[in-house]
Amino acid sequence: MTVDSLGFVESMCTLPEQLTHAHEVAHEVHVDLPPRGSVDNVVVLGMGGSGIVGDIVAAVASSLPVPVITLKRYRLPAFVGPRTFAFAVSYTGNTEETLTMARDALEVGARLVAVSSGGALAELAASADAPHFDCPDGYLPRAALGALLAPVMVVLSRAGLYPEGHAELVKAQEQLARRRDECRPQVEGPKNPARELARRIGRTIPLVYGGGAIGAAAAQRWKQSMNENAKAPAFWNFYPELDHNEVCGWGQHGDVTRQVLSLVELRHGFEHPQLGRRFDANRALIEETLVQVLSVRAAGQSRLAQCLDLVHLGDWASTYLALDNDVDPGPIDAITQLKAELATHDGVNATESTRLSRRD
Structure with missing residues (x-):
């Protein structure tokens, strides 16, 4: 196997156990739950491998009586306020955008729950007497999906907003x-679906299409994993939206x-039954280009199971794509360099610009 300097493959192997452990310990954290009828919306504040938590929750928790909105920005929209249940999710606890939104959410009276492995987010939660779910150290943020996701699902379940969260x-x-056991490195050749996908994608650029909310969340994660793990360009979209614009882009x-x-x-x-017809019709139009x-078809007995099954398969496929091309899947040098540049920039910083205009 090509160099894996940060032990990324081993981290992926432990995802099922990571999710199980996070599910168990999340019940031990005290949370002052909102009274019934006091929540108008749920927002998940987060970026990248942490922010995808919000996309997954919004996709799978379709029975929630209030909307779930994922915010990946600096400024809060005006609807966030005292009747908002806000989850600030940042594995490191130091994500600039998430911290900015979390501080402003507290300022406008939102009920905040923080999920991180420490950092400034944990400190902010402690200062505001807000609950904080502590993630285990030693993971790359995108490999800590189970630790980040389970607390949000458990709290929503305990609050009565998503009672089926535990079963999910x-x-x-x-x-x-089951998917991990199919994709782990000991399974070689075509018997390993992730290895086979990586082999077939090869040096081409993947364009990932999902169907509906679950497919959209999974397709977005596939794109992110191809970028960060394989260090390769990738693109995503979802049905039915893409049939109202992107389908025309194949004419040239x-x-x-x-x-x-x-x-x-x-x-x-x-x-939805109509989505299958759209997959077929769209494929017939663009396949020659x-x-x-x-x-790829998901397995599993629930919405969350199938969404995470697709996500996990994509994580494995992107990792094998990296290793097949002698790329180290762990380090993300471009992001590290970008953060260093932003940290030393002499212009107006994010906190100051947010102070000047807190709302979009």
């Missing part, structure tokens, strides 16, 4: 273990796209 987590843990430059773009379709068992079309 149990089913997801079981499916993640087919001589170029058919040499470089591989379409990966992410399918799941909770699709692509290198190939690869189809």
Whole structure:
């Protein structure tokens, strides 16, 4: 195996157990739950591998009586206020945008729950007497999905907003273990679905299409994992939205796209019946402009199980794509360099610009 300097593969192998442990310990944290009828909206504040938690919750928790909105920005929208249940999620606890939003959420009276491995977010929660769920140290943020996701699901379940959250987590843990066992490094060749996907994608650029909310969340994560793990460009979209714009973009430059773009379709068992027809019709229109079309179908017994199954498979495929091309999947040098540049910039910093205008 090519160099894996940060032990990223081993971290991925432990995801099912990580989710199980986080699910168990989340029940031990005291949270003053909002009275019934006092919450108008749930917001998840987070970026990157932490922010995807909000996208997954919004996708799978379709029975929530209030909307779930993921905010990936600096400034809060005006609807955030005293009747908002806000989850600030940052593995390091030091994500600039998340901290800015969390401080402002407290200022406007939102009920805040923090999830991190420490850092300034933990300090902020302590100063505000807000609950903080402590994640284990030693993970890269994108490899800590289980530790970040379980507390949000447990709190929503305990608050009565998503009673099925516990059962969803149990089913997801079981499916993640099955998928991990199929994809771990000891399984070689075509028997390993992630290795086979990586082999077929090869040096092409993946374009990932999902169906509905679950497929959209998974497709977004696939794109992120291809970027961070394989250090490769990737793009994503979802049905039905893409059939109202992107489908027209294949009318030109087919001589170029058919040499470089591989379409990966992410399918799941909770699709609206019309989505399957859209997959088929769209594929027939654009297939000749692509290198190939690869189809992946989720397994699992619940919405969360199938969403995380697709996510986990994509994480593995992107990691094998890195290793197949002699790329270290762990380090993210471009992001590290960008953060260093922003930290030393002489211009107006994020906190000051937010002070000047807290709302979009």
